[in-house]
Amino acid sequence: MIIPFVDRPRVGYFSMEIALAPEIPTYSGGLGVLAGDTLRSAADLRLPIVGVTLVHRKGYFRQEIDAEGRQVEHPAPWDPARYAEPLEAKIVVRIAERNVWIGGWLYVVHSHLGGQVPVILLDTDVPENSQGDREITHYLYGGDQTYRLKQEIVLGVGGLRMLLALGLQVRNYHMNEGHSALLAMELMRRFHLFDRRRADEPSYNLPGVRALCSFTTHTPIEAGHDRFDWALARELLGGYMDVDDLKKVAGQEQLNMTRLALNLSEYVNGVARRHAETSQRMFPGYRVRAVTNGVHPRTWTAPSFAALYDRHLPGWCNEPMLLVRIDQVPDDEIWGAHLAAKAALIERVKAGCGVVLNPELPIVALARRMTAYKRPDLLFSSIERLRAIARRHPFQIVLAGKAHPRDMAGKQMIENLHRHLRALVGAVPAAFVPNYDMRVALDLVTGSDIWLNTPQRPLEASGTSGMKASLNGIPQFSVLDGWWIEGCIEGITGWAVGGDVESENHRDAESLYDKLDEVVLPLWHGERTKWIAVMKGAIGKNASYFNSHRMLRHYAMEAYLR
Numbered sequence: 001m002i003i004p005f006v007d008r009p010r011v012g013y014f015s016m017e018i019a020l021a022p023e024i025p026t027y028s029g030g031l032g033v034l035a036g037d038t039l040r041s042a043a044d045l046r047l048p049i050v051g052v053t054l055v056h057r058k059g060y061f062r063q064e065i066d067a068e069g070r071q072v073e074h075p076a077p078w079d080p081a082r083y084a085e086p087l088e089a090k091i092v093v094r095i096a097e098r099n100v101w102i103g104g105w106l107y108v109v110h111s112h113l114g115g116q117v118p119v120i121l122l123d124t125d126v127p128e129n130s131q132g133d134r135e136i137t138h139y140l141y142g143g144d145q146t147y148r149l150k151q152e153i154v155l156g157v158g159g160l161r162m163l164l165a166l167g168l169q170v171r172n173y174h175m176n177e178g179h180s181a182l183l184a185m186e187l188m189r190r191f192h193l194f195d196r197r198r199a200d201e202p203s204y205n206l207p208g209v210r211a212l213c214s215f216t217t218h219t220p221i222e223a224g225h226d227r228f229d230w231a232l233a234r235e236l237l238g239g240y241m242d243v244d245d246l247k248k249v250a251g252q253e254q255l256n257m258t259r260l261a262l263n264l265s266e267y268v269n270g271v272a273r274r275h276a277e278t279s280q281r282m283f284p285g286y287r288v289r290a291v292t293n294g295v296h297p298r299t300w301t302a303p304s305f306a307a308l309y310d311r312h313l314p315g316w317c318n319e320p321m322l323l324v325r326i327d328q329v330p331d332d333e334i335w336g337a338h339l340a341a342k343a344a345l346i347e348r349v350k351a352g353c354g355v356v357l358n359p360e361l362p363i364v365a366l367a368r369r370m371t372a373y374k375r376p377d378l379l380f381s382s383i384e385r386l387r388a389i390a391r392r393h394p395f396q397i398v399l400a401g402k403a404h405p406r407d408m409a410g411k412q413m414i415e416n417l418h419r420h421l422r423a424l425v426g427a428v429p430a431a432f433v434p435n436y437d438m439r440v441a442l443d444l445v446t447g448s449d450i451w452l453n454t455p456q457r458p459l460e461a462s463g464t465s466g467m468k469a470s471l472n473g474i475p476q477f478s479v480l481d482g483w484w485i486e487g488c489i490e491g492i493t494g495w496a497v498g499g500d501v502e503s504e505n506h507r508d509a510e511s512l513y514d515k516l517d518e519v520v521l522p523l524w525h526g527e528r529t530k531w532i533a534v535m536k537g538a539i540g541k542n543a544s545y546f547n548s549h550r551m552l553r554h555y556a557m558e559a560y561l562r
């Protein structure tokens, strides 16, 4: 079968999760949204790229909050046939000495400008496979280490073979995080066979593999990197290549996906400048560059702001740098666009959790993956303090976030947050919007007034939700970590929580309260033009730069066209 998109060589963009559309639950959070935004920008810019991921038929999960404020998880199945075309090609990979068949789907990302980007959704739920193997591509981040390694074989090895079977030529393989690093092993194997015909001594053409591969690392936490015991790897990967040879590039103690990707990629980068520095220290001997993340302009801009930009800065969605000219837009039009987006958020909060917010008061929003290092509870370190601040400068709070089903500390946080919100009743109107996904995220990053982020330094690799907020003129108030080190100009684009040193909860909480009380809320309640000046700072100085068009051009220049 001839599929479209075989016209020219493409970049193969491999990611365990890709947020293709709000209604397709094939993503859990920032990594997937970034992958989706990358492909959306590629479609706008007509950059030849092909996405590869798993179909995740059972999705991540849908979050419900029960009466006690606890997270309840529901399956989030979706039907790929409604959104994608079935591929006729099927390929085979060996897993634990068995044949596992992989079929797939062609999903097309359409740009409003006419560009298209193909995405291959790999699917083992085909009649040739046993029941167990049919489930390999069902659950995003579900199951144990064995399940995860099987998924990574399908993504890396299967993905590469599927591209070849479809006749899609790949000029560069981009591993978005280490989950797909087995593609580099597969390339190594292929180069090996090729070389063997010429020499008796088998050797691997590592430079040849490296020249084809790029790797983006996303976490500065050692434990966040994927590893597998060699016993398991030997069992599942038997027959691919000599395990001692693989150990040389993937780690002696464990099969370490980050090591494998680092050793076999010529271009390696972190997702913000500080994160690249942290990664460089973690991995001495490799050169780690920085490509600061960005978000897709059109996806993350409220309709009211998009209309405003269309009027005053036509072409902004494909040339977001034009947003530097935001100063020529009259204040009242910016405020009008903001009020429209805020009304939509207030409507959604009312529908979603019955809380009625006041459009006349500022909304402080915080939406995060609920996990310890993100510290979503820092704001509630002192309920007394929050009440006192609200008496002087009334404000409201909106929260959202999912905890991974096995992250018990994260789930406990959700329960605690609900307790805090109950303690604030009568003093601070507040809501927790369930099921944080792209739709909820869009409401929050367009309709709030102040975007709060309080992670533990230096663990936030980049963070992207504050970039989304800045597209809508919402200043960020955040710990100086990840992208905010590059984006924060105090009082001009937003504000910093604490200083630029290792975090300490108590000190950060004090800084948060002091600034909220003395700077941020008084400014909001004071002269409107001064607040709007900060909104313009967020748009003109940050949204113009921290977008996925700039990011993708950076990858194209440095990684893909090297």
Ligand SMILES: *Cc1c(COP(=O)(O)O)cnc(C)c1O
Binding pocket: 028, 029, 030, 031, 033, 367, 368, 369, 436, 437, 438, 441, 442, 462, 463, 464, 465, 466, 468
């Ligand atoms: C943007 C986004 C994220 C990532 O936001 P961070 O600031 O990196 O935490 C996570 N989940 C959803 C649904 C998003 O839209």
